[in-house]
Amino acid sequence: MSVAQEKTTAEIANSVKDMKEIVALCKRRGFVFPASDIYGGLNGFWDYGPLGVELKNNLRDLWWKWMVTCPPVGPDGQPVDIVGIDSSIIQNPKTWEASGHVGGFSDPMVDCRETKLRYRADHLIAYMPKNGEGNGYAFMENEEEDVIAKRIKNLSGGKSIGNFEATPLVDLPVTAYATIVGPDTKTPGTLTEPKQFNLMFHTFVGATGGDDNKAYLRPETAQGIFLNFKNVLDSSRVRVPFGIAQVGKAFRNEVNPRNFIFRSREFEQMEMEWFCHPSEAKMWRDFWFAERQKFWTAIGLVSENVRMRDHDKDELSHYAKEGLGTADIEYRFPFTAPGFGELEGIAHRCNFDLTQHQKHSGVKMEYTDPMDPKNKFIPDVIEPAAGLTRGVLALLCEAYTPDPNRPSGVYLNLHPALAPKKAAILPLTAKDQHPVIATKLYMDIRNEFAVDLDIKQNIGKRYARQDEIGTPYCFTIDDQTVADQTVTVRERNTMSQERIGLDHVAEYLRKNIRSV
Structure with missing residues (x-):
């Protein structure tokens, strides 16, 4: 197991x-x-x-x-x-006749006469009274149980969910529909008999319409x-x-x-x-x-x-x-x-x-x-x-990972190979040499890696943004960078930091932004 x-x-x-x-x-x-x-x-x-x-x-x-x-x-x-290959989205319509999509690519649908909404019959679950008396209630599959219980109690005069038995709508005889309350109404008997609905979008090829020029977007x-x-x-x-x-x-x-x-x-x-x-x-x-x-x-x-x-x-x-x-x-x-x-x-x-x-x-x-x-x-x-x-x-x-210990409250734990941005270059301030060095680093590595040069806002807010978009590494340029040509590397998941040489940034990324 x-x-x-x-x-x-x-x-x-x-x-x-x-x-x-x-x-x-x-x-x-x-x-x-x-x-x-x-x-x-x-x-x-x-x-x-x-x-x-x-x-x-x-x-x-x-x-x-x-x-x-x-x-x-x-x-x-x-x-x-x-x-x-890369095939056309629109093919000869005979394609879809041969594949069975024209005749068989359908789902059973029911309409609500009151709300004019349409539902897939095989996605509706009907809660029918166990004693056979009173109305049943239809819900979309995967509806939360507390929502079902609350709605049944409100519409049935206080009866609990335990008084009802769940059955797929398509398994019930059509005669039972007269007592079923649809998902978005309070009135019983508004759901129609199931009918097959073809799921293909159709269009027309050429200057004139009509069945002779009918085609389909591929399903x-x-x-x-x-x-x-x-x-x-x-x-x-x-x-x-x-x-x-x-x-x-x-x-x-x-x-x-x-x-x-x-x-x-x-x-x-x-x-x-x-x-x-x-x-x-x-x-x-x-x-x-x-x-x-x-x-x-x-x-x-x-x-x-x-x-x-x-x-x-x-x-x-x-x-x-x-x-x-x-x-x-x-x-x-x-x-x-x-x-x-x-x-x-x-x-x-x-x-x-x-x-x-x-x-x-x-x-x-x-x-x-x-x-x-x-x-x-x-x-x-x-x-x-x-x-x-x-x-x-x-x-x-x-990847969505709540974490109350960081300013963003959440980070995306994306594999580095999938992350939209592999790294962010963050000058600590927007003055003096910080943005100059950051821009040069960005220009040096952008041809090899998808990197983000982010200069504005305080450093905490910029870290938070990079956490939320799943950037694996942030390189911060500060006064020490100006003095000794090193940068701070911040790792996304652990928020741990270390300093490496400015000229080692590309090598660091090659080592850590591994493919799969």
Whole structure:
């Protein structure tokens, strides 16, 4: 049993960080802003500020390094072969018919006739009276128990939560809906029957509208890889087994985007499709599950908030039902605690996608072994697919560390390789030689490291700012620097200080800003 499983619910609750404080820090310090904020925002869309885009790019670049430029060593002791692509966000609409997204990429939705709000039926939990008398009450999944208890008591005439039994709304007969009070109303019977709602955004290509010109924003980056399977084979010196990687934006018209950047309508994915012989699918599935765990551990997700889990049979995607299934790397976000939310999935897609595109396009997707031309097969696919923006959120949540012993009250314990700024150059005062020396040091090392030259405010406030944005090291220039050419180095996590030579700063950073 893992440490996370051994901890009690109460212990977990006491250790959960405040999501509102994390969101506030993200906006205050320039990590994440609501999109079109001056107009009141747009639900499900977010902008990444000066520090947020640096953190996101650092995570993206590390993933690309691990997967493409410096891929892991395979079971045979040799580096595996992975190439990258960047496919179009809008593809021929037949792509999404073949993949099953046009006909099957849907969620069951219920509408509230009174409030005009829409909910995913499979995300609603109905609390029904155990004695079968009176109204039931619907809540969003993961709603806090004290909120549920308070609302039930207020609406039911004082009955406690113990008088009710929780059941997923989709498991109840539609006839029961007449007695259920929706999440944002006080009136029973306002929820409609569930209907399927397709999650793809559509647009029109060309000067005229209409179904003939209808296209879709991609809901995943994977299909662009499958469409280019033959192109990559024909233009690159790759042979099965090999992988194709891609980082890019995807779009899903989520009915209830929520939990900050965890579930949004525009997001970024980091996906790799690994093409292999069907007989080796299990070996490669296990290999990639282990490798992807190593990645998240290496960049800082090493606490009990991370777990690895195989999907249950009722969770399997349509392409995985005949295969090895999917295993998830999950993170305990503050809004999912004590439960977990998906960070990355490692799925066995079988040969579903290539077979479907072969069928719909008429283009052969068979692979011919160059060492044995008689050996032709459609490869199976193992897919490690991670959310880039979810990864950013997990890193922020994990790094957020309250500390009442420092002026900021908090610091971000980001791995130095991921920190938006690797160091800050801080002249003690804004006069005499302090800013002159600081500026020269900044100019000397900025080509090699992302550093911040911060001259204004008192030194305590500047330390506090650097703590809040996760800067690992601060170099302070003072009168002693003028006298003996040494600077004070302050380490973020421990706040310990030491003096080193001014000409040793770059070397110090090379040694401590290690890659992963």
